[in-house]
Amino acid sequence: MKINMTYDRIIGLVLLAFSLALLFWIIPREVEMVEGNVGPGMNPAFMPQCIAFLLGILTILVILTRAPHEEETVRLFPRRTVITIAFFVGYIIVTSMVGYLPASLAILPAYLWFFGARKWKVVVPLSIGLPILLYLFFAKVMLVILPTGVFMD
Amino acid sequence: MLEQFLVGMQLMLTWQNILFALGGVTIGILVGAIPGLTVTMAIAIIVPITFKMNAIPAVAMLLGVYKGGMYGGSISAILVNTPGTPAASATVLDGYPMAQKGQAIKALKISKYSSVMADTITDIVLIFVAPPLAAIALKFGPPEVFSLVVFALTIIAAVSGQSLLKGLVGATLGLLFATVGMDPVTGLSRFSFGYVDMLKGIGLIPMLIGLFAISEILVKVENKIADGLDMTVFRQSDRPEDNRVSWVEFKGCLKSIFRGAALGTGLGAIPGLGSTITAFLNYGMAKRASKHPERFGQGELEGVAAAEAGNSAVVGATLIPLLSMGIPGDIVTAVLLGAFMIQGIAPGPTMFTDNIDIIYALFIGLMVCNVGNFVIGTFSIKAAKNVLRVPNTILYPVILMLCFIGTYAVDNSMFDVQAMFFFGVLGYLMRKFNFPLAPLLIAFVLGPMMENALRQALILSDGSLTIFFTRPISLGFLLITTVTVIIITIKLIRHQITERRSKT
Numbered sequence: 001m002k003i004n005m006t007y008d009r010i011i012g013l014v015l016l017a018f019s020l021a022l023l024f025w026i027i028p029r030e031v032e033m034v035e036g037n038v039g040p041g042m043n044p045a046f047m048p049q050c051i052a053f054l055l056g057i058l059t060i061l062v063i064l065t066r067a068p069h070e071e072e073t074v075r076l077f078p079r080r081t082v083i084t085i086a087f088f089v090g091y092i093i094v095t096s097m098v099g100y101l102p103a104s105l106a107i108l109p110a111y112l113w114f115f116g117a118r119k120w121k122v123v124v125p126l127s128i129g130l131p132i133l134l135y136l137f138f139a140k141v142m143l144v145i146l147p148t149g150v151f152m153d
Numbered sequence: 154m155l156e157q158f159l160v161g162m163q164l165m166l167t168w169q170n171i172l173f174a175l176g177g178v179t180i181g182i183l184v185g186a187i188p189g190l191t192v193t194m195a196i197a198i199i200v201p202i203t204f205k206m207n208a209i210p211a212v213a214m215l216l217g218v219y220k221g222g223m224y225g226g227s228i229s230a231i232l233v234n235t236p237g238t239p240a241a242s243a244t245v246l247d248g249y250p251m252a253q254k255g256q257a258i259k260a261l262k263i264s265k266y267s268s269v270m271a272d273t274i275t276d277i278v279l280i281f282v283a284p285p286l287a288a289i290a291l292k293f294g295p296p297e298v299f300s301l302v303v304f305a306l307t308i309i310a311a312v313s314g315q316s317l318l319k320g321l322v323g324a325t326l327g328l329l330f331a332t333v334g335m336d337p338v339t340g341l342s343r344f345s346f347g348y349v350d351m352l353k354g355i356g357l358i359p360m361l362i363g364l365f366a367i368s369e370i371l372v373k374v375e376n377k378i379a380d381g382l383d384m385t386v387f388r389q390s391d392r393p394e395d396n397r398v399s400w401v402e403f404k405g406c407l408k409s410i411f412r413g414a415a416l417g418t419g420l421g422a423i424p425g426l427g428s429t430i431t432a433f434l435n436y437g438m439a440k441r442a443s444k445h446p447e448r449f450g451q452g453e454l455e456g457v458a459a460a461e462a463g464n465s466a467v468v469g470a471t472l473i474p475l476l477s478m479g480i481p482g483d484i485v486t487a488v489l490l491g492a493f494m495i496q497g498i499a500p501g502p503t504m505f506t507d508n509i510d511i512i513y514a515l516f517i518g519l520m521v522c523n524v525g526n527f528v529i530g531t532f533s534i535k536a537a538k539n540v541l542r543v544p545n546t547i548l549y550p551v552i553l554m555l556c557f558i559g560t561y562a563v564d565n566s567m568f569d570v571q572a573m574f575f576f577g578v579l580g581y582l583m584r585k586f587n588f589p590l591a592p593l594l595i596a597f598v599l600g601p602m603m604e605n606a607l608r609q610a611l612i613l614s615d616g617s618l619t620i621f622f623t624r625p626i627s628l629g630f631l632l633i634t635t636v637t638v639i640i641i642t643i644k645l646i647r648h649q650i651t652e653r654r655s656k657t
Contacts, residue, residue, distance in 0.1 A: 011586050015322065022329075032341035041612035044336035044343055047604045048329065055325045062318050065645075074585050080374045081581070088367075088574055091557060096567060104554065111550035115374070122547065130551065134558050142205055144562045 007074050012063035019056035023049060087111060099149035104131035161513025165521065170210045174518055177214035178525035181221020182533045185241075186229050187548070192222030193484050194369075197361045198555050200492050201562045208496040208511060213518040215492055219485050220272060220522045223465045224530055227264040231257060231457075240464035243432040247449060247456030254452050258396040263454055264461045265530040266403065267410050269523050271462035274414035275421065275469030276519040279476075283512075284505055286477040293478075293502075295609035296621050300630035302603040305480050307634045310592040317641050319588045324596035330355050331600025338608055350568035357491040358563045359573035360597060362556050364590050365484075367577025370549050372584055398454070406458035409439040413459060417466020421473070421482060435463030469519060475500050476512065479602065484591050487598045 031045045040046040077085075087110065095103040109127040117123050138144040164170075177199070184195035195218050203211035226241030231248035244264065251260040293301070310320030333344040334354025345351040413435040420431050439459035440449040449456045471482035472489075479501030481487035493500050498508055505512060560573045580590055614620035621627050 007586060026344075030346060031343045032336075034339055034341065039611065039616040041608040041610075041616065042338060044339050044341045047607065048332050048343065051325055051329045051332070055322065055329070058318060058322050058325060062322065065318065075375070076582075076585060078375050081371050084371060084374050085578065088553070088557075088577075092567065092570060092574065100558070100561075108550060108554060111553060112547065115546045115550050117544070117546040117550070126547065126551075130554060134554065138558055138562055142202070142562060145565050146558075146561070147567060 009063050012059045015059040016056060016063070019052050019059060022052040023056070027052065083114060087114065095147050095149070097149050100146040101131060101135045102149070104134070157509055157513045158517070160510050161515075161517045164209055164510060164514035165213065165517040170213050170518070171521055173206070173210040174213035174217045174521045175525045175529065177217020178221035178522055178529050179217075179533075181218035181223075182225035182228070182526075182529060183221075184218070185222035185225020186533070192219060192226075193361070193488065194366045194552075195222060196485060196488050196492075197358060197366065198559045200358060200488065200495075201559045203492060204495060204563070208493075208498055209514050209518070211492065211496055212489075212511075212515055213521065215489055216515070216518055217522045217525060219489070220465075220468055220519075220526055221529070223272075223468055224265065224268045224461075224526050225533070226464075227268070227457075227461055228261065228533065231260045231264065240432055240467075241460075243436045243460035243463065244457060246436065246460065247451070247453045248460075250450070250452035251454070251457065254395075255392075256395045256452065259394075259398055259454070260457050262398045263403070263406060263458050265527065266398065267406065267413070267458040267461040268465035269527045269530075270410050271414040271417060271466035272468055272526070273520070273523050274411070275418045275466045276516070276523065277469075278418045279469045279473055279519070280516050283473055283477045286473065288502070288505070293626065294624070295606040295613065296624050296627040297630070299603060299606035299610055300621060300627040300634075301478065301480065302599050302606065304630040304634045305474075306592065306596055306599065306603075307637060309595050310589075311637065311641055316587065317638070317645070320592045323583065323588050323590065324592035327593035327596030327598075328600045328603070330360070330593075331597045332604070337601060337605060348568075350566065353564075355572055355597075356563060356569050357488070357598065359560050359569040360576045361488060361491075361594060362560050363573040363576025363578075364580035364583075364594060366552060366556050367573060368580025368584055368590075370553060371577060371581040373545070373549065402454055406455050408442070409435065409455050409459035410462040412438060413462025414466045416463060417468075418470045421467035421470025431467050432460045432464035435459045472519075476504060476515075477502060479504075481595060481598060484594055487595050490598055 027045050027048050031048060033045060034042055087107065091103060091107045094107065097103075105128065108131055109123065112123050112127060135146065139146050180195060180199065181192060185192055196215055199215065199218055203214055206214070223240060227244045227248065230241040230244040231252050234245060234249040248260045248264065251257065306324045307321070310324050311317045331354075333351060335341065335352055336343055342352060413431070416435050416438075417431050420434070436449075436456060436459045439455055440446045443449065443453075443455060445453075467483075471486045474480040474482050475486045475490060479490070479499065481490045490500055498504065498511060556573065557570060560569050561567065563569055583590055583593070610620050611617075621631060
């Protein structure tokens with residue numbers, strides 16, 4: 001995806017819309033309020049409201065201070081970045097399903113292959129050794145309860 | 154003070170603590186030497202490991218990584234013309250030309266001597282300056298704390314990137330993320346969106362690792378990663394004078410080292426002014442003061458000494474606002490603040506009354522790390538040459554694995570891993586649109602302190618904002634902030650006018 005316009009203006013508009021949504025919709029819905037009329041010190045919404053207001057002012061300034069005739073091109077989410085993100089999302093999902101160790105033994109070789117590692121003498125021992133080493137260190141030494149997956153629960 | 158020193162020595166100087174400190178230095182040097190990995194990343198990954206440790210070895214290890222990383226950045230700067238840390242960017246200017254002339258070992262040695270010496274000087278300054286500064290900070294009430302945080306965030310936003318406005322936007326977003334969870338005063342829920350996990354708020358580690366490590370990888374993978382770094386093999390000279398630093402040569406660099414220490418102490422104590430700025434400033438001043446400024450950039454020994462003294466001197470100084478006021482001076486001290494709090498220590502003026510033994514143990518730990526830097530630095534040159542051969546195609550997947558498990562281990566929470574991923578994508582977008590990341594992280598760390606101070610001040614004043622302007626220290630900080638913003642804005646407008654005139 002390429003953005004071929006004055007991207008500061010676009011970002012400014014997006015953030016301005018976000019700050020207005022925050023002030024008039026998100027904060028009233030998602031911040032629990034204290035009963036009765038309380039001062040700003042006791043109001044949980046006071047700080048978020050100040051932040052939303054400040055964000056709105058700043059983003060208006062970001063929009064206004066950008067010269068309208070200047071253009072930049074920003075390349076966003078090219079294929080390789082999207083695949084990396086997909087890998088990571090896949091890692092989270094597979095770990096939740098089958099547990100940390102099986103997921104890592106499956107995902108790491110795929111990661112290495114995607115990143116371009118082709119030396120099998122390094123890739124194979126690393127793909128097996130690193131997940132096991134990390135599992136042993138965190139589960140047995142650090143006593144972290146690693147995910148076991150829904151099939152094991 | 155002597156008695157406190159002795160208690161500190163007793164606490165710190167056990168073989169386990171020394172081992173952890175030296176281990177931290179080793180990890181820091183290795184990570185700092187690898188271009189693409191940052192000290193912040195190393196600390197972020199080490200922090201979960203320190204959870205199970207006691208406070209003193211945990212802090213010693215983290216400080217070791219910090220100090221080791223600052224020196225380690227110079228190794229790849231000198232050997233492969235690529236700074237291992239941003240702070241080592243100035244070292245490249247003369248370090249790499251020296252390596253090309255066959256003087257790589259000489260450059261590495263002067264880098265080590267300058268780093269350790271300047272670092273030690275600022276550590277000593279820290280020991281004497283921090284306690285009286287903490288005593289002054291104890292007099293700060295909520296309005297003063299609020300104004301100080303506003304000042305610190307503004308400075309950080311101003312120096313972190315090319316645009317003050319974008320830095321302030323980042324800081325504002327950081328403050329917003331800090332409000333997620335339970336309201337600190339009333340305990341009511343904010344922005345939980347119905348998820349129980351959100352009630353505990355966003356963790357520092359998921360945000361840190363996502364913003365800095367994951368986003369870095371997302372940016373780097375855009376182009377196909379070459380298998381192996383494009384290393385230029387440096388020539389090692391057979392001449393003894395190319396492989397050592399003589400006493401005369403070292404004496405010639407002393408002025409730059411002391412100047413770097415003074416600059417680092419002064420600038421490092423101001424939140425936001427980090428090691429990169431100090432390194433370049435000291436390099437520039439050394440060049441101006443030199444009898445042969447034309448030699449700078451061609452492989453001048455004093456150039457390397459000045460750059461390294463500048464960047465390493467900041468390490469002790471950034472701990473001054475952290476320990477005395479609880480204000481982190483840069484990203485790394487922001488993480489240290491989080492690590493301290495996880496250990497149940499609240500950095501700030503009360504630390505000098507409630508945890509004075511830990512403070513002095515920390516001071517001793519800084520000295521141990523300096524010695525570690527000196528000793529391990531000697532062996533690190535050979536090791537670094539091998540570590541630099543690890544291809545990025547292997548490195549990045551390994552880092553992703555470490556980030557995943559390191560973040561999960563913080564709280565046994567897959568939610569934290571998901572949050573890390575969210576911040577990874579956010580950090581990627583911020584990098585693409587030139588929004589600096591540091592203000593967001595530091596504002597996130599300072600947000601709760603700022604909110605508490607603001608609300609307490611308003612409770613004290615029955616909702617009146619005049620309390621921030623009627624108390625002199627608070628007014629002083631707000632005035633300095635306003636003047637700074639005005640100066641930066643005027644410079645920006647002048648720059649834009651000049652640019653438009655040159656285009657027409």
